[in-house]
Each structure stands twice: as structure tokens, then as C-alpha cells.
Amino acid sequence: MRISIHWKLTALFCLMALLMLGVTYFYLDSHLKSFLEKRLQEDLRHGLSLSKDILETELSGKVMSSEADRLADRFGRTLGVRATIIGLDGTVLGDSELDATALAKVENHLDRPEIQQALRTGFGQSERRYSYTVKKYMLYMAVPLGKEKPIGILRFAIPITYIEFLEAGMVRFLVIAVGISFIVAFALSYIISIIISKPLIKMTKTAEAIANNDFSAKVPARSRDEMGDLARSLNFMADEIKRHLEKISSGEAQLESVLSGMAEGVIVTDAKGNIVLANPSARKMFFIDTPPEGRTPIEVARNSAVQNMIDKVLKEKQRLATAEILLNAPEEIYVKVNSVPIMKAERIEGAILVFHDITELRRLERIRQDFVANVSHELRTPLSSIKGYAETLYDGKVKDAKEQQEFLGIVYRESDRLAKLIDDLLDLSKIESGRMSLVLLPVDLGPLANRTRGVVEKLAREKSIKIDIEIPPDLPKTLADERRISQVLLNLLDNAIKYTPDGGSVKVSAFRKDDFVQVDVSDTGVGIPEPDLYRIFERFYRVDKGRSRELGGTGLGLSIVKHIVQAHGGQVWVKSEAGRGSTFSFTVPKA
Numbered sequence: 168m169r170i171s172i173h174w175k176l177t178a179l180f181c182l183m184a185l186l187m188l189g190v191t192y193f194y195l196d197s198h199l200k201s202f203l204e205k206r207l208q209e210d211l212r213h214g215l216s217l218s219k220d221i222l223e224t225e226l227s228g229k230v231m232s233s234e235a236d237r238l239a240d241r242f243g244r245t246l247g248v249r250a251t252i253i254g255l256d257g258t259v260l261g262d263s264e265l266d267a268t269a270l271a272k273v274e275n276h277l278d279r280p281e282i283q284q285a286l287r288t289g290f291g292q293s294e295r296r297y298s299y300t301v302k303k304y305m306l307y308m309a310v311p312l313g314k315e316k317p318i319g320i321l322r323f324a325i326p327i328t329y330i331e332f333l334e335a336g337m338v339r340f341l342v343i344a345v346g347i348s349f350i351v352a353f354a355l356s357y358i359i360s361i362i363i364s365k366p367l368i369k370m371t372k373t374a375e376a377i378a379n380n381d382f383s384a385k386v387p388a389r390s391r392d393e394m395g396d397l398a399r400s401l402n403f404m405a406d407e408i409k410r411h412l413e414k415i416s417s418g419e420a421q422l423e424s425v426l427s428g429m430a431e432g433v434i435v436t437d438a439k440g441n442i443v444l445a446n447p448s449a450r451k452m453f454f455i456d457t458p459p460e461g462r463t464p465i466e467v468a469r470n471s472a473v474q475n476m477i478d479k480v481l482k483e484k485q486r487l488a489t490a491e492i493l494l495n496a497p498e499e500i501y502v503k504v505n506s507v508p509i510m511k512a513e514r515i516e517g518a519i520l521v522f523h524d525i526t527e528l529r530r531l532e533r534i535r536q537d538f539v540a541n542v543s544h545e546l547r548t549p550l551s552s553i554k555g556y557a558e559t560l561y562d563g564k565v566k567d568a569k570e571q572q573e574f575l576g577i578v579y580r581e582s583d584r585l586a587k588l589i590d591d592l593l594d595l596s597k598i599e600s601g602r603m604s605l606v607l608l609p610v611d612l613g614p615l616a617n618r619t620r621g622v623v624e625k626l627a628r629e630k631s632i633k634i635d636i637e638i639p640p641d642l643p644k645t646l647a648d649e650r651r652i653s654q655v656l657l658n659l660l661d662n663a664i665k666y667t668p669d670g671g672s673v674k675v676s677a678f679r680k681d682d683f684v685q686v687d688v689s690d691t692g693v694g695i696p697e698p699d700l701y702r703i704f705e706r707f708y709r710v711d712k713g714r715s716r717e718l719g720g721t722g723l724g725l726s727i728v729k730h731i732v733q734a735h736g737g738q739v740w741v742k743s744e745a746g747r748g749s750t751f752s753f754t755v756p757k758a
């Protein structure tokens with residue numbers, strides 16, 4: 168059962184009051200009673216000696232029976248006691264409580280202890296004793312009468328019940344006084360405890376409000392005592408908590424936006440390995456569409472390598488675990504995963520997994536490796552030819568002048584090829600590294616196409632291939648580097664003629680398309696099979712390697728075309744069907 172501090176204080180104060188009042192009551196009770204008894208006895212004694220003086224004057228030497236009874240009645244009535252006058256022989260001469268007939272029957276009183284004591288010492292007093300005469304417990308006092316010699320005895324008696332009656336009256340007053348005091352004490356305790364407990368209750372309410380994130384609640388802190396200090400501390404604490412919470416929440420918001428903005432996937436787990444956080448990139452990477460919190464990484468990523476890393480960090484207490492994983496659905500993604508523990512005072516509280524998508528990096532690496540292999544291969548082929556023929560000639564084994572001429576022709580052609588290859592490579596690296604500066608001027612594509620046709624005409628004629636140029640005279644000029652654009656057109660025309668069998672035809676057409684001019688170069692040649700289409704613009708990529716090489720190609724032409732067009736802000740693409748011909752298209756911005 169919960170008892171409020173207010174009632175506890177009230178009870179405590181009341182208990183204290185009760186204790187104090189109890190002590191006072193018992194002290195007063197016992198002391199007042201004996202004081203009262205003493206006072207009564209003294210009063211009785213004074214009354215007795217006063218009455219003795221009066222009686223001695225009035226009786227003038229002897230005690231007469233009739234006189235004695237009258238006097239006893241008078242003293243008894245006046246003083247409110249039982250007055251008895253006894254002769255020296257013990258005969259009761261007068262009694263305030265008895266009439267004459269009763270008086271006659273009263274036994275001799277000489278043996279009463281107070282009488283004996285009075286005759287002996289001049290004053291006698293008995294303890295309480297039952298009086299058969301008046302049928303009550305009485306307290307007796309007696310003195311001898313007579314100035315020179317005793318003539319009788321005067322005795323006063325009061326009933327014990329009278330003393331008890333007075334005592335009971337006194338006790339009643341005491342009880343009433345204690346009762347009233349207690350009621351007053353209770354009321355005061357109640358008020359005081361309210362005064363004391365009120366600020367405490369207020370502080371409790373404020374603390375509860377703070378716990379419920381309501382920091383506007385404040386405790387009045389006016390008093391300069393400990394209560395005031397406590398209130399001030401509480402207010403200060405509320406302000407501090409509020410400040411810290413704001414700091415934490417702004418930190419959380421910052422962290423949240425950092426995590427949301429990160430390209431890397433981040434998953435945080437607790438010490439048991441259950442996910443507590445997964446940022447948007449991680450959700451996207453693993454196609455998580457339901458809240459992952461509370462689940463394990465293996466459930467979410469469906470990849471045992473990820474789980475192994477978490478286990479290494481959490482169970483084997485490894486400081487850093489790294490792995491590269493391959494995700495297959497729906498396309499291949501290479502992911503590098505780093506996992507580190509979250510430490511707090513040498514204890515592992517959880518783990519952080521960071522996923523970097525390194526697919527592009529891997530692709531570029533593969534291209535670089537292919538490139539190196541290709542370049543070496545492409546360089547070696549003409550070089551070994553040159554070396555072989557040169558050696559043969561050098562050895563002087565070929566005597567025939569015609570044959571010598573033929574060999575020298577091969578050496579010349581191959582070195583030419585080598586030079587072309589190196590030129591192309593240099594061109595490409597220039598373009599790729601961004602060192603190619605374009606001189607952009609308005610270029611009329613019609614005349615440019617005609618000039619380019621002039622370059623390849625000989626080749627076309629040899630294969631009896633017809634070249635049509637269909638460029639409308641009102642075609643807008645393009646904003647281009649003339650030398651580079653003619654390089655593009657030359658490469659495309661060269662390919663079209665090279666990969667079109669004898670007797671075919673090639674067509675160059677151009678038209679405006681929004682802010683660009685589109686140029687199409689179509690042929691009726693061998694075409695390109697579907698699987699090769701998307702790789703055709705890669706360096707060294709050739710559909711039929713042997714045939715291309717035979718035709719003197721290096722596989723760099725289209726790659727150079729792509730880079731030049733892109734540097735102009737245009738696009739290049741191809742449509743082709745194996746055996747039916749191809750159409751290469753590119754766009755250049757209008758001037």
C-alpha cells in the first residue's frame with residue numbers, strides 16, 4: 168500500500184504530539200493527585216487547629232454533651248467535613264453526621280489510632296479506614312481540646328470518596344485538555360505536512376513530466392533552503408537533459424542524412440548479429456522492401472559470405488573483416504564488404520558492414536587487362552613479320568631480285584601498319600585523357616562528305632562499290648572540329664567499303680534532328696551479328712579478327728569514332744543485321 172509523504176508526516180507529528188501529551192498526562196496525573204491529597208490534608212489540618220481554638224474559647228474548660236453535638240454540627244456543616252467531639256474517656260459527645268439517638272449508640276472511640284496519637288503527641292492522623300458509623304472509607308485527623316490540660320478531643324474526617332471525586336474531576340479536565348491539545352496538534356501537523364510536502368509533490372510531478380519529454384515544466388525555486396536547492400537542481404537538470412537530447416537528435420539527423428546520401432550500403436547489427444539499421448543504398452543493393460530490423464544479414468542479403476564476416480567480427484572478435492562478393496540477381500554486381508566491430512569499453516556492442524559496389528572498377532580493370540594483352544598482340548604480329556622478312560633478306564639467302572622486292576614490300580606494309588596502329592593508339596589515348604582540344608567552328612557537312620568520299624573512292628572503285636551521298640543543300644551547319652568530324656566519316660566509310668562485298672553499295676545521308684544533325688552511313692555488306700553489336704565500339708574489338716587484320720584493320724577505328732562524337736556532345740549507334748548490311752549513325756550539334 169502506498170502512503171503519501173503528506174500522511175506519513177502527519178502521522179509522525181501526531182505520534183510525537185501523542186507521546187508528549189502522554190508523558191505530560193502521566194506526570195500531571197500522578198503529581199496532581201498527591202498534591203491534591205496533600206492540599207486537602209493541610210486544609211483539614213488548618214480547619215482543625217482553627218476549630219480547636221474557637222472550641223476552646225467557646226467551651227471554657229469543659230465539654231458538655233449537648234453543647235458538643237451542636238458545635239460538631241456547626242463545624243461539620245461550615246467546613247464540609249465530619250466533625251466529632253470525643254470526651255477524654257472515649258465517649259462520642261457530638262458528631263455532625265449523627266443525631267442524638269444515633270449518638271447514644273456509638274461505641275467508645277478511645278482505641279482509635281488518631282485519638283491515641285492525638286492524646287500522645289498533640290496531633291493524630293489515621294490512614295484511610297472504614298467507618299462503621301457512617302459506612303464509608305474515611306480519613307481522620309484529631310487534636311486534643313483544652314488549653315492547660317486536655318478536656319476532650321476534636322476529630323475531623325473526610326470521606327475518601329470525596330478525595331476520589333476531586334481527583335476524578337481533575338483527571339477529567341486533564342483528559343479534556345489532552346484531547347483538545349491532540350486535536351490542535353493534529354490540525355497543525357496536517358497543515359505543516361502539507362507545507363512541507365507540497366514542493367516535494369510538485370517536484371515529483373515535474374520529474375515525471377521530464378521523463379515524458381515535457382521540458383517546459385519548471386519547479387518554483389524561491390526558498391533559500393535545501394528544498395530550494397533541490398528545485399533549482401531539478402530545473403537545471405531538465406535544461407541539461409533538453410540540451411543533450413537536442414544535441415543527440417541533431418546528431419542523429421546528421422547521421423541519418425549522411426547514411427541516406429551515401430552511395431555505399433551500410434548495415435549495422437547489434438551484438439547478437441541482428442540488424443538494427445540498413446541505409447537506402449544497402450536496401451537497394453539487396454532488394455530489401457520489408458523492414459530488415461531484427462533480422463540477420465544472411466536472411467536479408469541471402470549471402471553466406473556476409474554472415475561469415477559478421478561472425479568473424481562478433482564471435483572471433485576480428486577488428487576488420489574484408490571480402491568481395493558477387494551478387495547475381497538480376498545482374499552481376501561485384502561488392503566489396505568491410506566489417507568492423509562497434510566497441511564500447513572493450514566490449515563488442517555490434518558490427519558495421521559497409522558495401523562498396525566495385526562492378527565498374529572491375530569492368531575497367533578487365534578492359535585495361537584486355538587492352539594491354541591486345542596491344543601487345545597487335546604490335547607483335549607486324550613486328551614478327553618485319554623481323555622474319557628482314558632476317559631472311561639480311562642473311563642474303565634470297566637472291567632473286569623480284570623476290571627481294573616482294574619481301575621489302577611486305578616489310579614496308581607491315582611497318583606502315585605498325586605506324587598506323589601507333590598513331591591510332593596515340594590518338595585514342597589523347598582523346599581519352601581529355602588532352603584533345605577541339606576547334607569548334609560551323610561546318611557544312613555536304614562538302615565535307617564529298618571530300619571524304621574522294622579519299623576512299625579508289626578503294627570503292629576497286630570493289631565496284633557505289634557511294635551515294637544524299638545530303639540536302641539546306642542542311643544546317645554543324646558546330647564541329649572539321650578535321651575530327653572528317654576522321655569520323657572516313658572511318659565509317661572505310662568500314663562500310665571494307666565490310667561490303669564487291670558490287671554492293673554505300674549511302675551517306677544527313678538530316679536535322681532537333682538541335683542536332685544526324686548522319687547515317689549505310690551499306691549492303693556482311694552486317695554484324697547481334698551478340699557483337701554492343702561491343703563493336705570497344706577498342707580492338709573485331710567481329711572476324713582474321714578478316715579484319717587481312718584488311719589491314721586494328722579494331723581501333725570505331726573506338727576513335729565514339730570518342731570524337733562524344734567529345735562533340737553527340738551520340739553514335741549502329742543498327743545491323745548479319746548478311747544484310749549495317750547502318751552507323753551519329754549526331755553532332757547544330758551550329
Ligand SMILES: Nc1ncnc2c1ncn2[C@@H]1O[C@H](COP(=O)(O)OP(=O)(O)OP(=O)(O)O)[C@@H](O)[C@H]1O
Nearest residue numbers: 662663666694709710711715720721722723724725
Ligand atoms: N560496316 C560494317 N559492316 C560490318 N562489320 C563492321 C562494319 N564496321 C565495322 N564492322 C566490324 O566492327 C569491327 C570494328 O571496326 P573498327 O573500325 O573499330 O576496326 P577495323 O575496321 O577492324 O580496324 P580499323 O578501322 O582500326 O582499321 C570490324 O572489325 C568489323 O568486324
Ligand SMILES: [Mg+2]
Nearest residue numbers: 658662724725
Ligand atoms: Mg575500321
